[in-house]
Amino acid sequence: MFVELDLQSEVPIYTQLVEQIIEGIARGQLKPGDPLPSVRSLAADLGINLHTVNKAYQIMKQEGFLQIHRKQGVVVQSGGMPGVTAEFEAKLERQLKALAAEGVVRGMQEETFVRSCLDVFRQLQGNSGKEDS
Amino acid sequence: MFVELDLQSEVPIYTQLVEQIIEGIARGQLKPGDPLPSVRSLAADLGINLHTVNKAYQIMKQEGFLQIHRKQGVVVQSGGMPGVTAEFEAKLERQLKALAAEGVVRGMQEETFVRSCLDVFRQLQGNSGKEDS
DNA sequence: CTATTTGTTATATTTAATATATAACAGATA
DNA sequence: TATCTGTTATATATTAAATATAACAAATAG
Structure with missing residues (x-):
């Protein structure tokens, strides 16, 4: 693996x-x-x-x-992945808040932070849904 | 506090x-x-x-x-906060990757994910330095 | 059917992290 | 000098994490 x-x-x-x-x-x-x-x-x-x-x-x-x-x-899982649940949203917000707070304190620019989030997301999603038949 | x-x-x-x-x-x-x-x-x-x-x-x-x-x-700290160090960038990317990966698997849209990141960041940064009444 | 491989459950043990409890120490300051 | 500060030193209890063996039960291949 x-x-x-x-x-x-x-x-x-x-x-x-x-x-x-x-x-x-x-x-x-x-x-x-x-x-x-x-x-x-x-x-x-x-x-x-x-x-x-x-x-x-x-x-x-x-x-x-x-x-x-x-x-x-x-x-x-072949029967459909779990969607965006309330639990996941809560976890996402909680962890994002800690990361963003430290970024703010360190003087990180909003565009820089959001850019990182976008880049990371795209790098993962880039190869995903190619098997769509 | x-x-x-x-x-x-x-x-x-x-x-x-x-x-x-x-x-x-x-x-x-x-x-x-x-x-x-x-x-x-x-x-x-x-x-x-x-x-x-x-x-x-x-x-x-x-x-x-x-x-x-x-x-x-x-x-x-009054002598200037620490900036965006390599360590922080590494931590940020590592944690963002885990969050984004789960988001992708759950079928979260890119715009939704990035929007959450932006919202959280702004909600924190919004009040920084304005508390002076 | 039988044997094998699968996940599952049960018990026990070790290790490390977390949190607490007391106590004492050392520097700054009112 | 007395007091409050962080600091250090032990000791202990609790929990999570990881391992080690063993056995069990279901599915499947021969």
């Missing part, structure tokens, strides 16, 4: 997993119905415990990004 | 403190040279330990947002 962990990071491993898999879906590297490695194989591949992988998978299943079958394993 | 803690939050108390004080500076509620409560009085006020307050102050001193004198106490 395209996952690369930083074991020294303050960000928990299972969080890094969740973020990178979501990023993979956003970039179109993972498409609806695509299979993900089993918890055991991915754990062995990354040199971590299977429960850490399972925790990430569980979170993404709970949020609706993944589907899990018994023997088939884990696949990317 | 304007600080309100959520003791049940997964966000550490000292982090909530740092974020809310930075937000206060961004909003102009705290201006360069303004004094902050002593670690003991703020801790008592919030019903937390003085070391938790001290940890937040230390982080903000280390980053250059606060100045600390022996008896005078803690004041907002």
Whole structure:
């Protein structure tokens, strides 16, 4: 897989997993119905415990990004991704506020800040919806 | 003070403190040279330990947002706030990427995402430096 | 059917971060 | 000098994160 962990990071491993898999879906590297490695194989591949992988998978299943079958394993949600929920909007605003506040204090220009947001968004969305049939 | 803690939050108390004080500076509620409560009085006020307050102050001193004198106490940086450092840019991009990726997966429109970023930024910057009545 | 692979659950342990509790120390200042 | 400031030093409790084993249950391939 395209996952690369930083074991020294303050960000928990299972969080890094969740973020990178979501990023993979956003970039179109993972498409609806695509299979993900089993918890055991991915754990062995990354040199971590299977429960850490399972925790990430569980979170993404709970949020609706993944589907899990018994023997088939884990696949990317094929029945429509979750939309922009109130919870996500709240999380977005809360985290944006902290980032924007520090930007303001550091004297960042409004255009610079918004430009960064736009660039990051486009770089992710750029390769996404190419599979549209 | 304007600080309100959520003791049940997964966000550490000292982090909530740092974020809310930075937000206060961004909003102009705290201006360069303004004094902050002593670690003991703020801790008592919030019903937390003085070391938790001290940890937040230390982080903000280390980053250059606060100045600390022996008896005078803690004041907002009056010798110029830290600018947009490479570290901040890295943090900004890393967190924005996670937020934008989830937004993309959830089918959020580019304009909607950028609009949120702009709105949040403006709401903070709007009042900076105008609090002088 | 049988064996294998899947996610799942259960228990236990280790490590690190968070937060608290006391106490004492050292500089500035009224 | 007395007092308030941040600071440092220990110690402790709690929780989250991660690991380690083991076993279970469902789906599937042979």
